[in-house]
Amino acid sequence: MSTEDRIQKQKDLVEKIGRHFDREGFQPIAGRIIGLLMVMDKEQYTFDEITEELHISKSSASNVLRNLEIREMIEYITIPGDRKKYYRLRQQNAFELIDEFERKSKFVTELLQEVICLKADKNSTNAQLFANVIDILEFYHENLKVLREKYIKS
Amino acid sequence: MSTEDRIQKQKDLVEKIGRHFDREGFQPIAGRIIGLLMVMDKEQYTFDEITEELHISKSSASNVLRNLEIREMIEYITIPGDRKKYYRLRQQNAFELIDEFERKSKFVTELLQEVICLKADKNSTNAQLFANVIDILEFYHENLKVLREKYIKS
DNA sequence: TATTTAGTTTATAACTTTATAAACTAAATG
DNA sequence: CATTTAGTTTATAAAGTTATAAACTAAATA
Structure with missing residues (x-):
């Protein structure tokens, strides 16, 4: 499988995982963000990368990311001297x-x-x-x- | 506990079970109907008894009951020479x-x-x-x- | 100190869900 | 055969959810 094919399949899987979390009561955008952080090779995204990758507005991203953080699904790290937030999946309890x-x-x-x-x-x-x-x-x-x-x- | 107290507690439990099924993705009225059929001593209700007991319109009852039947949560029996439908909980697989x-x-x-x-x-x-x-x-x-x-x- | 960057907040538009009233149908009764 | 009973269907009102644009804030750079 070519890298392009693989990446396309990853993007499809992001949507599929989005729908799964949708059914679990998360909002559609929340599901897709979780999918993105689970599936793609890059496992750490900045705020802007998320809005670009998923074609969502800054305000949607802001609200949903905050919500996912409160729910302890994701977390972000910051780097001194860098104003960006780097989001990643929180290490879930495997059980x-x-x-x-x-x-x-x-x-x-x-x-x-x-x-x-x-x-x-x-x-x-x-x-x-x-x-x-x-x-x-x-x-x-x-x-x-x-x-x-x-x-x-x- | 007096019979009245017991019945009041049953009615409260109907609401609680309603909220549980709500969280499971059922509509509020659907949850309360399931609750009613689960909790009350009378385990078989006619269409009219359900609308009266839960204070819901005939159309809500009609739509939700049909839906619950399709989902195989409830069933109804009919009696020859009696146009009423008698609704009851379907015996679920205990597993x-x-x-x-x-x-x-x-x-x-x-x-x-x-x-x-x-x-x-x-x-x-x-x-x-x-x-x-x-x-x-x-x-x-x-x-x-x-x-x-x-x-x-x- | 003015400007840019990185996001947050707020008001609202668009859509979805839920519940109802009212009109309707079909069977049973007078 | 007109009326009542038992429910169904349809159109719509009311409420709730989701996503956005635009205004805003606060920190960093020029």
Whole structure:
């Protein structure tokens, strides 16, 4: 594959990653910025390079970059005697996706427990279904702890 | 707890579950309908009961109910000689949350593989981080299969 | 001290989503 | 066959989101 082809594919992948983060609740421009910083060979972009590369206004860039920084998705470094900000992806916890699952799983478990707790008939169709889901989620919760330890040791 | 208190708490929980599904990308009314069908003692509601209980217009109810049905979140039954539709929660696969994690995990793994594949320098900071994430996700993928078998047997 | 550079802030335009009212349809009842 | 019931469809109002232009600020250079 020629370098040009490769770079074109990288740019396509930036859009694809943008759409992924879009679905995760980020704004479109935020997704594309994350994509850019993830995919391209240059892993550190200045403010101006980002606006040029993604064809977005300075104000969009400014607002979205600030937002991504607050969310701890990206960070910037500055160099003494240089007014530019150099943006790059923040080193994420590699277990992020697992942790996210665990948080959601915990939240859903608690909701379902509350639902059952408030049912007049604890043997209703839904109460039984929810008890089943809670049982599964608690089983996974226990075992995921073990799995993580196993992974870290290996 | 008095029955009245309990019912008030159920109604509050309907709203809370509504917000949860909102965050999952459902429209607010859709979330509240799911909440209603999950939480209340009556686990089967007619169209009119839903519009009255949630104070929503007939057209909102009609559109959202149709949408939830297409998404296979709810279903309705009809009774011969009765024009009403009786809506209820669809019996979900109890492993839904696990499956959802698996789907997302697979998608992210493939994206990251594509990212690394297109990098000029496979040892760049990001390439290394992503390789690490892929390794973790593949480890979990393998082990989650085993976990499910273990759960089903028990 | 005037000008340029690097971004930030604010007001608003453009678009998308959500919810409704009102008109409509189709089946059942009087 | 006229009316009521149960919901659907359509047009639109209301609200929320996203992106921009233009005015602004603060630091660095000329």
